[in-house]
Amino acid sequence: MLTEEQVKAAMRAAGISVDIDAIGLNDKFRDHGLDSLDVFNLLIELQAETGREVPDKDVPLLDSTAAILNYFKS
Amino acid sequence: MIGIKAIASYLPSASIDNLQQGAKFGEDEAFMRSKIGALQLPRKGEAEDTSDLAAAAVNALMLKQPAFDLASVDALVVVTQNGDGSGLPHTSAIVQEKLGLPKTVAAFDISLGCSGYVYGLYVLKGFMQASGLANGVLITADPYSKIVDPEDRVTSLLFGDAATATWLGTDPYWALGDVAFGTDGSGAEHLRVEGQTLQMNGRQVFNFAALQVAPHLNKVLERAGLTADQVDAFCVHQGSAAIVEAIARRFPTVSSRFILDIEKTGNTVSSSIPLLLEKHAFGNEWKNVAISGFGVGLSWASALLKR
Numbered sequence: 356m357l358t359e360e361q362v363k364a365a366m367r368a369a370g371i372s373v374d375i376d377a378i379g380l381n382d383k384f385r386d387h388g389l390d391s392l393d394v395f396n397l398l399i400e401l402q403a404e405t406g407r408e409v410p411d412k413d414v415p416l417l418d419s420t421a422a423i424l425n426y427f428k429s
Numbered sequence: 430m431i432g433i434k435a436i437a438s439y440l441p442s443a444s445i446d447n448l449q450q451g452a453k454f455g456e457d458e459a460f461m462r463s464k465i466g467a468l469q470l471p472r473k474g475e476a477e478d479t480s481d482l483a484a485a486a487v488n489a490l491m492l493k494q495p496a497f498d499l500a501s502v503d504a505l506v507v508v509t510q511n512g513d514g515s516g517l518p519h520t521s522a523i524v525q526e527k528l529g530l531p532k533t534v535a536a537f538d539i540s541l542g543c544s545g546y547v548y549g550l551y552v553l554k555g556f557m558q559a560s561g562l563a564n565g566v567l568i569t570a571d572p573y574s575k576i577v578d579p580e581d582r583v584t585s586l587l588f589g590d591a592a593t594a595t596w597l598g599t600d601p602y603w604a605l606g607d608v609a610f611g612t613d614g615s616g617a618e619h620l621r622v623e624g625q626t627l628q629m630n631g632r633q634v635f636n637f638a639a640l641q642v643a644p645h646l647n648k649v650l651e652r653a654g655l656t657a658d659q660v661d662a663f664c665v666h667q668g669s670a671a672i673v674e675a676i677a678r679r680f681p682t683v684s685s686r687f688i689l690d691i692e693k694t695g696n697t698v699s700s701s702i703p704l705l706l707e708k709h710a711f712g713n714e715w716k717n718v719a720i721s722g723f724g725v726g727l728s729w730a731s732a733l734l735k736r
Binding site for chain 2: 388390391396399414
């Protein structure tokens, strides 16, 4: 199961250039300056980490760390 | 040995202010600079067709290289998927006439997108060697302004019009080294023309580039017996700033050697690699340059240029 720290590590590996430590569990990524391409990069890392493909239709749902943890838990 | 003797290019003088265009779609300047990378997108004139861009690039080659003589051209190849008219006749025949090339010239088009320059180099070299030809010109001219919907945020911020001409012959500046190719038609739907308009699944194309290109470059380096730190520069297709950076990030020790030069051109399809080579890969001490083109098809090709 993914953890919040793993998501933050994936953000760093994805080259996301915002203050990652400042992103709270329930904060919307967009409010911290992440754009759609940051999310694409993050999902590439998370897919590699979990082995689970995220279909395009689910991408808009993954707009916070909490949403990602919940999605990959199911 | 046949290789690259010289490269020249043509960029239309008119262009779109891409920051303004981004603002129209609600994209801020930071996003445009860091992710798209293109601040201007050259646009061909209404009266210009693909063959005009192609001929202009060859004329630029003549100005740049006095030793290049139109009368000695044996083979002319145009890489395009947006040729003159409806694509019949082939654009290279129209270019032959516009340039007044000898009627003995072998001329044909190659239908490929962003992988087309790498394919074209090896197709033309092989053709010339098999036929005993001395001078070939590889043209890239694929003006996507013909197929981009200006109201489509996904594609309209990316593509610029351009053409390049590469002179292939003996005693080259760059020799063509190891190469590898790839095709995955299962991804065709992600980048295609429907009706008369380009449709792109941005995420799937991004994922393809981010995941496919780095291992493919490594495959070519392995074949060549080189490590990444022995490559002086990586000139990969300039799909967008985000794509180039996503590939470069997978080479952490040499990521700074990935050239990003897209501000004034945008994604010029098969012209992006020769534009980089023309500007950056001549007149210095570089010995090994890796190139990789990838896109519509899905299709990809990577190669090593050597001195």
